[in-house]
Amino acid sequence: MSARQMTVAAFLVTLAALALLPFFGEKFTVQVFTKIMIMAILAMSLDLLLGYTGLVSFGHAAFYGAAGYALALLTPPYQAANFWTSLPAAVAASAALALVIGFFVVRTRGIYFIMVTLAFAQMLFFLFFDTKIAGGSDGIYIDVRPVAKIGAWQVFNLDNFVHVYYLALACLALTYWLLRTILRSPFGRVLAGIRVNEHRMLSLGYATFRYKLVCFVIAGAVAGVAGYLSAVQYGVVNPEMLGWHLSAALMMMVILGGMGTLAGPALGAAIWMLLELGLQSLPESGGVNFGKHWQLFMGAFIVLATLLLPRGLAGLAQVLRGRGQKRA
Amino acid sequence: MDFHTFLIQLLNGVQYGLLLFLVSSGLTLVFGIMGIINVAHGSFYMIGAYLAWSLTGGLGSFWIALPAGIAITLVIGLLLEVLVIRKLYDRDHLYQVLLTYGLILIFEELRSMIWGDDVRGVPIPEVLSASFPLTETQSYPVYRLWISAVCLVVAGLMVWVIQKTRLGMIIRAGSANREMVQSLGIDVRLVYRLVFATGITLAALAGMIASPVSAVFPGMGNQVLIVCFVVIVIGGMGSVKGAMLASLLIGLVDTFGKVLHLEIAGVKLLPELSSMTVYLLMAIVLLWRPEGVFGRRP
Amino acid sequence: MLQQARGEGVSGAALRTQGLTRRFGGLVAVRDVSLECRTGEVHAVIGPNGAGKTTLINLLSGDLRPSAGRVVLGERDVTGFPPQRLSRLGVGRSYQRTNVFLPFTAFENCRIAAQSRRRSSMRFFRPALALREVNDAAERALAAVGLQERAGIAVEALSHGEQRQVEIAMALATRPAVLLLDEPLAGMGAEESARIVALLKQLVSGHAILLVEHDMDAVFAVADVLTVMVSGEVLESGTPDSIRSSRAVQEAYLGVAQSGHA
Numbered sequence: 001m002s003a004r005q006m007t008v009a010a011f012l013v014t015l016a017a018l019a020l021l022p023f024f025g026e027k028f029t030v031q032v033f034t035k036i037m038i039m040a041i042l043a044m045s046l047d048l049l050l051g052y053t054g055l056v057s058f059g060h061a062a063f064y065g066a067a068g069y070a071l072a073l074l075t076p077p078y079q080a081a082n083f084w085t086s087l088p089a090a091v092a093a094s095a096a097l098a099l100v101i102g103f104f105v106v107r108t109r110g111i112y113f114i115m116v117t118l119a120f121a122q123m124l125f126f127l128f129f130d131t132k133i134a135g136g137s138d139g140i141y142i143d144v145r146p147v148a149k150i151g152a153w154q155v156f157n158l159d160n161f162v163h164v165y166y167l168a169l170a171c172l173a174l175t176y177w178l179l180r181t182i183l184r185s186p187f188g189r190v191l192a193g194i195r196v197n198e199h200r201m202l203s204l205g206y207a208t209f210r211y212k213l214v215c216f217v218i219a220g221a222v223a224g225v226a227g228y229l230s231a232v233q234y235g236v237v238n239p240e241m242l243g244w245h246l247s248a249a250l251m252m253m254v255i256l257g258g259m260g261t262l263a264g265p266a267l268g269a270a271i272w273m274l275l276e277l278g279l280q281s282l283p284e285s286g287g288v289n290f291g292k293h294w295q296l297f298m299g300a301f302i303v304l305a306t307l308l309l310p311r312g313l314a315g316l317a318q319v320l321r322g323r324g325q326k327r328a
Numbered sequence: 329m330d331f332h333t334f335l336i337q338l339l340n341g342v343q344y345g346l347l348l349f350l351v352s353s354g355l356t357l358v359f360g361i362m363g364i365i366n367v368a369h370g371s372f373y374m375i376g377a378y379l380a381w382s383l384t385g386g387l388g389s390f391w392i393a394l395p396a397g398i399a400i401t402l403v404i405g406l407l408l409e410v411l412v413i414r415k416l417y418d419r420d421h422l423y424q425v426l427l428t429y430g431l432i433l434i435f436e437e438l439r440s441m442i443w444g445d446d447v448r449g450v451p452i453p454e455v456l457s458a459s460f461p462l463t464e465t466q467s468y469p470v471y472r473l474w475i476s477a478v479c480l481v482v483a484g485l486m487v488w489v490i491q492k493t494r495l496g497m498i499i500r501a502g503s504a505n506r507e508m509v510q511s512l513g514i515d516v517r518l519v520y521r522l523v524f525a526t527g528i529t530l531a532a533l534a535g536m537i538a539s540p541v542s543a544v545f546p547g548m549g550n551q552v553l554i555v556c557f558v559v560i561v562i563g564g565m566g567s568v569k570g571a572m573l574a575s576l577l578i579g580l581v582d583t584f585g586k587v588l589h590l591e592i593a594g595v596k597l598l599p600e601l602s603s604m605t606v607y608l609l610m611a612i613v614l615l616w617r618p619e620g621v622f623g624r625r626p
Numbered sequence: 627m628l629q630q631a632r633g634e635g636v637s638g639a640a641l642r643t644q645g646l647t648r649r650f651g652g653l654v655a656v657r658d659v660s661l662e663c664r665t666g667e668v669h670a671v672i673g674p675n676g677a678g679k680t681t682l683i684n685l686l687s688g689d690l691r692p693s694a695g696r697v698v699l700g701e702r703d704v705t706g707f708p709p710q711r712l713s714r715l716g717v718g719r720s721y722q723r724t725n726v727f728l729p730f731t732a733f734e735n736c737r738i739a740a741q742s743r744r745r746s747s748m749r750f751f752r753p754a755l756a757l758r759e760v761n762d763a764a765e766r767a768l769a770a771v772g773l774q775e776r777a778g779i780a781v782e783a784l785s786h787g788e789q790r791q792v793e794i795a796m797a798l799a800t801r802p803a804v805l806l807l808d809e810p811l812a813g814m815g816a817e818e819s820a821r822i823v824a825l826l827k828q829l830v831s832g833h834a835i836l837l838v839e840h841d842m843d844a845v846f847a848v849a850d851v852l853t854v855m856v857s858g859e860v861l862e863s864g865t866p867d868s869i870r871s872s873r874a875v876q877e878a879y880l881g882v883a884q885s886g887h888a
Contacts, residue, residue, distance in 0.1 A: 056422045104611050108618045111365055111421050111565060115557040116614065122554045123607040130603060186747040189754045193738050196727045203687065203725075204800060205713030205742040214748065244550075248429045255426065293441060299433030306427040307415055 011176065011263045018169055022162045030165050031233070036273045037168040038229045041175045043253040043265035045222035048179060050251065051259030052188070053215050054195035055106075058114045058247055059121025062101070063094040063220035065241030067227030069128065070094070072140040072237045083148035083158070091224040097124075098220025099213070106212045118244055129239040139238025142231060158232050168229050172266075175222055179262055182218065191215055252302055256309070275301065332466050337583055343472050345579020346479035350534040352556040352563075352571045353486065354527035360566025361499055361523050364416050365424050368431040370553025372401065372528040376535025377544045378439060381448045390453040394536055401532035405525030413524055414517070432550070439546070448544035475537050482530070486568065499523060558606055562613045564620025573621060581605050639698075640665045640834035641686065641717070641804045646695035648681055655681040657858045658695070663804060663834040668826060670837045670849035678858035679838045680722055683808045686836065687719040688712040699804070713742070718802025720793045722809045722838075726781050732792050733777040736764035739799035767799035768792075772821050787814040794822065798829075805835045811844055823848055846870075854878070 018037070022030050042064055049055040070090040075081040105116045129137050145158040156163040182188050190211045193201045201208050231237050240246065249272060257268025279294035290297075355369045376397060383393035412431070416424045452471045459467035490496035498519055501509050510516045535548070542548070559578060563570025585605040590598035598605075613621065639662040648656040656678040663669045671679050684690040686697060688709035696705045699715055707715075727735050740763035741747055741754065755761065768774045771791040776784060781792055794810050811819045823844050826835060830848075839845050845852070846866050853863040856878050862869060869875055 050422075056425070058425065104614045107614060108561075111359070112561060112618065112620075112623075114365070114421060114425055115561055116610065119554055119557050119561065119607060119610060123604065126603050131600070182750050184753045184755075185751060186741055186744070186749045186754045186757065188750075189734075189738055189741065190747050192730075193727060196729060197725065200725050200727065201738075203689065203709040203713060203719060204739050204796070205710050206747070207710050211747070248426070251422070251426055255422075293437045295433045296437035296441075299430040299437065302430030302433065303412065303427055306423050306430065307412075310419075310423065 007261070007263050011266075015169070015173055018172075019166075022165055027161060031161055032273070032277065034161070034165045034168050034233055035230075036270050037165075037172045038226050038233065039250075039253065039269040039273055040266035041168075041172055041229070042223055042226040043250055043257070043269040044175055044179055044262050045219045045226070046250050047254050047259055047262055047265040048183075048191075048215060048219045048222070050254050051261065051265070052183060052195060053191040053212060054198075055212060055216065056114050056251075057117040057216075057219075058244065058251070059101075059117035059119075060219070060223060060250055061244070061246035062121035062124045062242050063098055063223035064227035064230070064246070065128075065237070065239070065243075066097045066124070067091060067094045067224035068231035068237040068241050069134055069140070070224075071146070071228055071231045072142050073134060075142050075144065075146070078143050080144040080147040083146040084150075086146050087225075087228055090228045091221050094224025094227065095217050095221040098217045102213045102216035102220070106209060106216055118247070121242060121244060121247060125239050125242045125244075128242060135238075137239060139236055142235045142237070145232055145235060161233075164229075164233055168233075171225055171229060175225065176262060176266075179222070183262075187211065187214070252305070256305060332462050333587075335462065336466065336468060337587055338580070339468060339472065339476075341580035341583035342576065343476045343579070344583055345576035346476050346483075347534055347538055348552075348555060348559055348579055349572050349575035350479045350482060351531045351552055352559040352575060353483070353568055354530035355556050356560050356563070356566055356568065356571050357486075358524055358527040359560075362417065362520050364413065364524075365421055366413070366428045366524075366528070367425055367553060368428040368435060369528060369531055370549035370551070370556065371432050371435040372405075372531040372549070373535040373538075373552045374439065374546075374549030375404075375435065376401065376532030377450075377539040377542075377548060378443050378448070378535075379532065380536040380539040381450050381544050382443060384450055390450070390540075397536050398529055398533060401529045402525050405528045406521055408528075409521045409524040414520070417520075435549075436546070445546055450539040450544060452540040469541075471540060475541070478537055479534075482533070483572065490568070495519075555606065558610045561610055561620060564623025567620070567622035570620055570622035578606050578609065581609055639663060640700060641836070642698045643686070644696045644698070646682070646685055646697065647693050648678075648685055648690060649693040655858050656685060659855070659858075659860055660695075661853055661860065661863065663836050665803070665834045666831055667850040668830050668835045668837055668848050669851045669853065670839060670845045671853045671855060672839065672842075672845060673855035673861070676857075677855040679855055680808055681858075682855070683719065683806050683836070683838055687717060687806055713800060713802075716801075716803035717806065718797040718800045718804070719806035720797040720808060720810055722812065724786075724789045724793050726789060726792050726796065728782040729780060731778050731780055732768060732773055732784065732788075732795075733764055735781055735792050736767045736795050736799045737761060739796040740764045740767065742800055763799055763801070767795040770798055770825055771795045772818075787818045790814055791818065791822075794825075803833060805829070805833050807835065807837045807839075809838055809840060811839060811841045819844060 018033065021033060025033070042060075046057065046060045049057050049060070067090040070093040071081065071086055074086050074089060101117075101120045105113060105120060108116055128134050134140055148155045148158065156167065158164055158167070183191070190201065190206055190208075193204075193206070194208050194211060198208055227241065230241070253268035253272045254265040255268070256271060257266065258264030276294070276298065279297050280291055282290035282294060282297075284290065351369070351373055354372075355366065358369075359365055379397040379400060380390070380393055383396050384390045387393055387396065408431075412427070416427060452469075456471040456474050458470045460470055460473065461467045488496075490499060498509065498514055555578065559571055559574045562577065563572075563574030582602070582605060585602035586599050588598045590596075617623070641663040642661070644660050646656060646659045647654065659678075659682060661669065661671075671682065673679055681690065685692050688704075688707050688711065691706050696703060697707075698704065699712070699717065702715070704712060704715065727738065730738070737754075737760055740760045741757065743763070744757075744760070765774065765777070768777050771794050773788060773791050773795060776788060781789055784792065790810060790813055794807070797805060797807070810822060814822065819841065826837070826848050829835065830850075837845070837849065849866055851863065852866055852869040854861045854869060854875050861878055862872055862875055864872075
């Protein structure tokens with residue numbers, strides 16, 4: 001079996017295991033894994049930009065938060081939104097935002113791209129944080145979760161955390177399939193060419209700006225799916241969903257898992273979320289509440305990981321495999 | 329708006345712009361000369377402000393706190409370069425961004441553990457606490473004029489060092505061709521160390537002198553960093569000239585945006601959306617010259 | 627000065643420049659160059675290093691914008707057009723410094739080049755490898771340069787000469803009307819060079835070829851028109867014979883008549 005076949009097999013096995021989790025796990029575990037799967041979707045969407053096209057977006061969380069806010073704003077007070085319309089609407093909102101922001105930022109390269117994606121995302125953050133458009137720094141509560149009915153038949157109940165879990169799982173599988181398909185398509189090959197040698201792509205006749213912009217929009221739309229699911233899970237949205245802490249965490253997830261592999265960032269999301277959870281539950285010791293200052297350890301982890309594992313766990317695996325072969 | 333109010337806002341805008349220049353010049357120099365993007369640069373602005381607060385309190389005088397704070401930051405910068413930053417040369421910008429972001433988290437938490445999370449204030453030093461009378465009712469604080477003066481002096485010093493001294497020549501040569509300078513027997517690493525330490529000290533200095541007029545609060549580093557990015561995008565990465573131009577522009581646009589009233593088709597734009605003006609400016613520049621006004625055309 | 631082209635048929639200039647100039651600050655890299663490339667003709671541009679030959683090709687391919695002068699493609703003024711536009715109008719180019727997709731296989735390099743000829747690559751659902759005509763075009767391009775055995779190998783693992791072959795194959799895969807070749811033979815062995823020269827002789831009937839080269843054997847074997855550039859200017863232009871016997875050329879560029887790799 002080739003390495004690629006092994007990765008796909010591993011992913012499918014994981015999906016199967018995830019499908020069985022609610023039968024064995026308690027509520028807290030199920031909810032943690034719901035969150036992990038949502039982050040995995042988000043990380044995969046960033047991988048499309050970062051790993052496959054070479055666009056280092058430091059403001060990707062903006063599209064995640066935008067969809068969450070879209071749902072919150074579409075939900076009438078004390079009533080439920082319609083799942084079948086609010087999900088596409090929220091995703092469309094993220095896609096439209098990505099189109100507008102992308103139009104400005106995709107014309108930049110390298111370090112400028114990193115800076116302007118961050119700047120525009122922060123602009124959005126301050127828009128929601130400082131103004132009263134959407135609850136300011138406190139955010140908005142979604143009093144009633146969206147309703148998923150067809151006629152009289154309730155397809156699933158989003159107040160039930162198990163239903164939310166399976167919805168997230170379905171979205172994860174669908175996202176993985178969709179991104180794999182896109183990456184194998186003629187469009188996907190253009191993206192790959194742009195990452196390796198954009199200048200040559202231009203001289204071969206490709207209008208690379210258009211392709212990068214479309215990629216940016218697709219990534220934004222998928223991020224929107226994650227944002228919608230997150231809003232459904234927690235019932236609240238706040239400006240932190242747009243913040244750069246999340247954007248930076250996403251970049252770490254992608255790098256940690258191995259960028260340009262799709263499955264890698266999903267794994268990286270799991271590792272990151274579990275690490276965060278672990279650090280946050282650190283006990284107090286010697287008068288210092290380590291759990292409260294968990295970001296200190298997160299920061300140290302980031303510094304070390306960046307120094308020691310440039311290609312993430314995928315790179316580590318390669319190194320170990322290489323060592324094993326040498327000994328044999 | 330009457331003339332005196334206009335003058336006050338003009339002075340405020342210029343002062344804010346010059347302060348921005350002080351902070352962003354460090355960032356753009358480090359990138360232009362060493363090729364390193366340090367997103368923790370804003371954290372040093374914050375560290376400077378907190379140092380000013382704690383040292384003024386501890387040592388009793390703002391004027392002792394200033395040089396002490398500068399010395400401390402220089403040492404931190406040198407240590408940081410030796411321990412961590414030097415591993416970033418020749419690495420992808422992505423890794424530089426992530427690693428220095430990790431540093432931001434570390435600094436934030438250390439600040440929280442050492443100085444707490446409360447908002448602090450630093451008293452304006454007595455000798456500068458007077459106000460310049462403009463009219464019978466309006467006056468302008470001398471301290472703000474002093475801030476602008478300090479920034480201008482530092483800017484002048486920077487230009488002088490880079491253009492007129494041997495060190496500056498080495499720095500300029502080193503940024504263009506590192507290997508060649510090294511083969512001439514000059515230890516480029518030492519130069520880099522110095523440049524980095526100076527860069528972050530500029531940010532800290534800005535934080536220190538700004539602290540009496542702006543609050544000292546936890547998020548101040550991140551806030552100023554984003555504006556620095558906008559300065560650099562507009563002015564061009566690596567260009568001190570561009571940083572000055574962009575900083576003044578942003579300083580004026582931001583300041584006037586907060587006091588003007590603008591309503592179009594019943595929609596209140598200013599001063600309600602004044603925080604957007606700077607980003608709008610950036611968007612316009614991106615359409616016109618994506619590499620910045622004085623940036624190098626790719 | 628410009629002599630009759632070798633080769634049959636009516637051929638207006640496929641690519642023409644008028645007074646083409648490019649300045650870099652105070653340095654004039656290309657000054658007032660006017661030349662013509664006709665279909666069915668190989669127009670070779672030779673000259674010492676620093677003569678401005680690569681700058682000239684960059685101006686023709688859109689990689690650089692002229693400071694003054696015009697570039698006309700067929701009937702159309704294309705001065706200042708960016709590379710992606712010129713490529714779609716039928717200008718193909720190979721680079722002096724190998725400019726390929728190193729991690730991709732030789733086949734994929736040509737395939738992505740051939741795919742560019744489709745009206746739009748905004749197709750998301752079918753696999754790229756299902757595009758039969760694109761695959762065939764890529765295979766043909768590789769076969770033309772003689773690299774079909776190495777199609778499945780990553781270009782970074784190929785020898786330098788083979789990488790140069792991929793470079794040319796990519797330009798061919800875009801089915802250009804005008805081919806701009808910047809030192810295609812650089813770094814190639816004798817056998818590979820001979821194959822490329824034979825290929826050029828084959829291609830010339832359907833294309834206009836502008837060739838910058840140092841390999842004088844190849845140049846004189848294949849060129850219909852020669853232009854000698856020195857210090858950014860055209861020194862002389864004409865048939866190979868007239869250039870070979872020109873006193874001015876011999877004085878300015880010693881060794882032009884000697885064979886060997888410059």
